[in-house]
Amino acid sequence: MSMNKPRASVHNRPAGHADASVHGMFNAIAPRYDLLNRLLSFRRDTAWRARLARSLSPHDPRRVLDVATGTGDVLLTLARGLDSLQCGIGLDMATAMLAVGRDKMDRDQHRGILSTLAGDALHIPCADAAFDAVTIAFGIRNVHDVAGALREMYRVLRPGGQLRILEFSLPPNRFVRASYLLYFRHMLPRVGGVISGNPHAYRYLNRTVESFPYGEAFCDILRGQGFESVRAVPLTFGVATLYEAEKAHE
Numbered sequence: 001m002s003m004n005k006p007r008a009s010v011h012n013r014p015a016g017h018a019d020a021s022v023h024g025m026f027n028a029i030a031p032r033y034d035l036l037n038r039l040l041s042f043r044r045d046t047a048w049r050a051r052l053a054r055s056l057s058p059h060d061p062r063r064v065l066d067v068a069t070g071t072g073d074v075l076l077t078l079a080r081g082l083d084s085l086q087c088g089i090g091l092d093m094a095t096a097m098l099a100v101g102r103d104k105m106d107r108d109q110h111r112g113i114l115s116t117l118a119g120d121a122l123h124i125p126c127a128d129a130a131f132d133a134v135t136i137a138f139g140i141r142n143v144h145d146v147a148g149a150l151r152e153m154y155r156v157l158r159p160g161g162q163l164r165i166l167e168f169s170l171p172p173n174r175f176v177r178a179s180y181l182l183y184f185r186h187m188l189p190r191v192g193g194v195i196s197g198n199p200h201a202y203r204y205l206n207r208t209v210e211s212f213p214y215g216e217a218f219c220d221i222l223r224g225q226g227f228e229s230v231r232a233v234p235l236t237f238g239v240a241t242l243y244e245a246e247k248a249h250e
Contacts, residue, residue, distance in 0.1 A: 022142060025204065026070070026094040029196040033097065034071055036195055040188055049074055050242050051233075052135060052164050053081035055244055060084035060161050061132035067091050067121050068139025068151065072101030072114070074166075078135070079110035086219060090116045091124065121149040129135040129158040137203040150225040157247040163227060169214035171238035180239060184209070214241055 031035070037045045052074065056064075066074045074195030079085055092098050098116045105114045121136075121143050124240055134153045140238045143149045153163055156236050171177040184206050192201030213221060218241075219230045227245035 008182075010200075013030065022204075023094045024096055025198065025201050028096075028101050029198050030200050032196050033100070034073070036192055037073075039195070040192055044239070045073075046077075048166055048235055048242070049077040049137065050081065051235060052137065052166055052242055053077050054163060056133055056135075056162055057082060059133065060114065061162065062086040063131045064088045064133045064135065065091060065104070065124070065131045065153075065156060065162065066123070067134060067136040067149070068085075068142065069116065070094070070096075070097045070137075070139070072104055072116065074135055074137045075101075075114050076104060076108055076110070079108065079114055088114045088115055089126075090114070091119045091121070093118065093120055100119060120242075122152060124152045124156050126156045130135060130156050130157055130159075131161060132158060133162040133167075135164045136145065140165055140167055141187070141208045146221065150222065154226055154247055157248055158195075159250040161247045162244070163222075163246065164242065165222075166240060166242055167212070167235070168209040169212065169238055169241040170210070173237065176237050180237075181210075217242060 026033075048117070056078070061082065061098070064075070064082075064085060064087065066072075066078075069075060069092045072090050075088045075090045078088055082199050090098070090101055095118055096153055098118060098150050105111050113118030117125065117202070121139070122145055134157055136153070140146060140149065140209070157163065171180055189199060189202040189206060196202070215232050219232050221245065222230045226248060230243070230245040230250050232241050232243055
């Protein structure tokens with residue numbers, strides 16, 4: 001499998017990825033979500049979020065929206081890594097995840113500039129051109145209408161605003177990919193299921209990652225929604241990818 005030919009198009013994935021059952025699944029694993037992220041990624045998730053923050057730093061964003069914010073780790077990373085940040089809002093439909101995120105933000109020294117908002121990526125309850133940057137980490141594949149979500153992110157960005165998307169991908173090296181898929185398909189669901197008490201959540205993870213477009217295929221989707229200066233940055237041998245893009249200047 002090449003980086004340019006993922007197994008399925010974004011347009012032919014099973015419907016229902018963003019329905020109530022998915023949000024219920026994330027709500028159910030919220031208490032152990034952060035622990036499992038660190039454990040199952042061997043703490044690489046923290047490095048990936050730090051890389052996202054560094055990519056935004058040269059642009060000095062003051063207002064940032066984090067879509068599918070979950071427990072707020074991206075916002076907390078941005079608050080600690082961006083001197084320019086004045087307002088960070090985390091949007092999610094999983095209210096139990098947001099509750100965990102609010103508790104973490106309340107304990108953080110940057111709590112005054114961070115907040116959470118219950119809402120849908122397909123109907124972002126914010127004004128046009130309200131943000132200097134929009135981020136989403138490991139959430140875009142859970143949206144049943146990816147193009148619609150990207151249009152909403154484009155809408156709420158100011159002209160020249162920055163989009164950053166972190167998402168899992170498949171390593172291009174066949175030996176690395178084979179080892180990764182062995183872990184991803186068999187070990188990760190078992191460990192995640194035992195610790196979280198919800199085996200379905202971690203079987204869902206592997207299925208959505210393997211079916212979602214990545215690399216240049218996803219870059220083409222971003223370009224199709226009007227984003228410019230699009231590029232994909234593989235992380236950790238291509239296990240994850242950081243997508244960088246910007247809204248056109250008027």
